[in-house]
Amino acid sequence: MSKTSIWTFKLSTAAIALIPAAIGINYLGKLFAGLLKLPLWLDSIGTVLASMLAGPIIGALSGIINNIIYGITVDPISTVYAVTSGAIGLVVGIMAYKGWLKNVKTAIVIGLVVGIVAAIISTPLNITFWGGQTGNIWGDAFYAFLVSHNFPVWLASFGDSFVVDVPDKIATVIISYFIFRGLPNNFNTIFRGSDKIEEL
Amino acid sequence: MNSIEVTNLSFSYTPEIDVLKGIHLKLDGETTAIVGQNGAGKSTFVKLLKGLLRPTEGEILLNGKNTKDYTVASLAKEIGLVFQNPNDQIFKNTVIGEVMFGPLNIGQDEQKAKEKSIEALEKVHLEKYLETNPYDLSLSERKLIAIASILSMDPNIVIFDEPTMGQDYAGKETLKEIIFELRNQGKLVLCILHDMDFAAEVFERTIVFNQGKVLIEGPSRDIFAQKEILEQAYLEQPYVAQIADELGLKGSYATDEDLLRALKEE
Amino acid sequence: MSTMTLYVEKNSILHNTAPLTKVLYVMVSIAITYLIPEIAFVLSVAIITLLLLILGKVFRKIVPILGLSIILILSIIIVQGFFHPQNQTILFSIGFVTFYKEGLSYAALLTLRVMNMIMSFGILILTTKHDELVEAMIKKGLSPKIGYVLLSVLQLIPQMRTTMAKITDAQRSRGMETEGSLLVRMKAFFPLIGPVVLNSINITRERAIALEVRGFSSNQKRSFLNISKEYRYQTAIQVILWLTLAAAIVWRILTWLS
């Protein structure tokens, strides 16, 4: 594998065309999870896969644009979390590049890191915009519990995001890892952006 | 003998528009081609047979079993349907894994599933690609994998939706072998086709769908001789029939041999 | 039609306002409600936004969008009214549940902000065509490639949704169960999402080729088939909006200083 630097990934046409696909995968992941009545969202599989395939920049773009699009077509509230989604793409892309995509165990670590980063970034957003809650019943119940036991708002809010994000992101990264590992070679090469053409 | 009996079958998504209307058919034994323009109701018909859609009216009996009384999953052993686009089903990273998915679902054990799958892959001549990723093969090869993934479940009735699309000469020959073999095993084979040459050459019986109804059905040779009726359904005659027509020969021709025999006699 | 959109075809003043002016309104109206945390002020901003929606003849369309946030709003009211750290003054009790004045007034502030946010977004998305918005942004310097991504997502997602039914049919035909215990349902997730991923990456590759041969990566300055619509008074409106934002910032700094 001839990867150059992760930041100099040229935004090739293939990589750009991957972004709409990633957002579509996010969307269908969520629909299928709903269809099967799974207790998770699984709505960032596309973003995570895009990062694994084409690096942190494309991953981050997929995340950000995902929430903008969702905001202007379904629910404006979700635009607020564009930053969180972008960070998810960034973290996965960087960790994948640093060699953390070796096996299921390391994938779980990525999922954990992603979940924590997502919770850390969401916390100030939640505090600023809606006083610390997420609108998720379980998370908000946890928030109420913490606040009523005299924990500071920021910690309660972080706890709220943490219980919402971490399990979902771990599941998301594991699923994405299995899919990624199963991809044929010829899918990887076009997004890799290696510039070399050998002479024959 | 396997059989499909369809009585007074109608289907519609919305009350205003009938997709299928009053279909009566009895199929047993013979290989059958289903032809007709896009939107004539062919795909809807086979989805009804498969139990993926429920009739608005009428009944479907598969070997005496009324499809109403069974779930799709429980019918999987009785009737197999190969969809047009293999990309809508392929999700495993090896060919063998993909083909084994169905057999494992219907309760075959690992070893039997593997045996059946390898057998099915031999039939489509892809046995040397067991461990290959399906997406490292071409679309036409993936179509063959989809076919194998149904054959491995060993259903009594097999339906193909547009199997010849995008296949080259060798691919079509492979399909031909599979259809003949299934017939010899006593299975009932149905096939939606756009390729009239293939329909005429390979299938004993042909059903012409037009606007949700069966326009005509009978032995393929007779059907493909009827230029006017085919034109009514916006279909072309097979090339051999066209050649016969151009040369002013009377009668019905479905294969090269038919035509050659007639020409030599002359 | 196969496009995801909330756009409502009407003829109103808002429909005849430049997309970028509306974008600016969204940003300013949200920002000032956070800069100035006074209930009366936030309420009046929300009322202005509401009036604009009525002026744009799209008020009824915003109701279901507001409905999506009902859980968040209820949660804000209950949790803050109940547990807000500064709660002191008891307002009323229902059974054993006690609501406090401080918490409820904070909840009111938050709720008004959220509703204003959603409604001002509504002004933009209910009265603006996507392609016009994106083209306007490209002319302002947005990368045409990002513009392409934004527009294509809106059409490709509905396309992908139609494959969802096909995939489900194909896997059920191979005996896969989609109902039953959690384990059964979890096992069904891969056969469903797998084809979506593989198929869409495969199509991505083909589409990239189609884009390449049509000059997508060309460095030429792009031209536009559609001529931008002419709007009047836009500069004036935009200046007013910028001034409003500036005033709110000044107010904020002054309150800090005092």
Add this chain to the structure above:
Amino acid sequence: MAIIKVENVKYKYPDTDKLVLNDMTFDVEQGEFIGLIGKNTAGKSTLCFALAGLVPHFFKGAYGGKVLVNGLEVRQHEIGEISPHVGLVFENPFSQMTGSKYTVYEEIAFGLENMGIDREIIVNRIEESLELLDITEIKDKNPFDLSGGQMQRVAIASVIALKPSILILDEPTSQLDPQGTEEVFKVIENLTKEGITIIMAEHKIDKMAGYTDRILLIHEGKLIDFDTPAKLFSREDLQDYGIIAPAVTRISQSLGIQNKENGLYPVTLKELSREMGDKR
């Protein structure tokens, strides 16, 4: 002068060992209609990509030899510079729609806008292409609401609008129904009258026989033969390359019906009926 010159071209996809194009050499004259045949995986698509510059620029991998299109050496130029000379259309009409345009009219404009062509010229080019591909009636429809045949014609119109002198079609009808196939073949016939050089990979041999000037037969990355349909389909060894001759030719071969002047078998119904007429 040859408009396409292919000299000893060799190519391997990245991370593979097999030469998909193995030392291919041939020339195509301006205005010719060339059929490209061979079994699946013979290298037809790769050859099409090589002529349009996607091989090697898009796919990378290992490359050798030279492809000249309209005097331009493909290896030395970017795809963006090649595409005004060479248009490429492939089998899946759906993935050729950009997705970012809401009408057929705008879809056709996509490439022209990217190349920064003046608005007045864009409008003219669109009108011309609409007419040539017989899709003026559907110009205001959403590309995704079309039938396969219509969508494929929009795809062709979109590259034709760039005024390429060469058009490459890689199995443009293999995913279409008979009606869509017929529509596409009809407009391709129109295009040949415009003086455009056409190269079309296709399995529908019977249709190809009547349309093409010459046929290029390839097998496992190698060029086997490049000749007129009559000569090529009269070869005895076609089956070795996974090809079957047109029905007319098969019948003629079995009956021994040959053209008296050159000893070749007929490839179209018309030719057959002429030879038969002479015989009777």
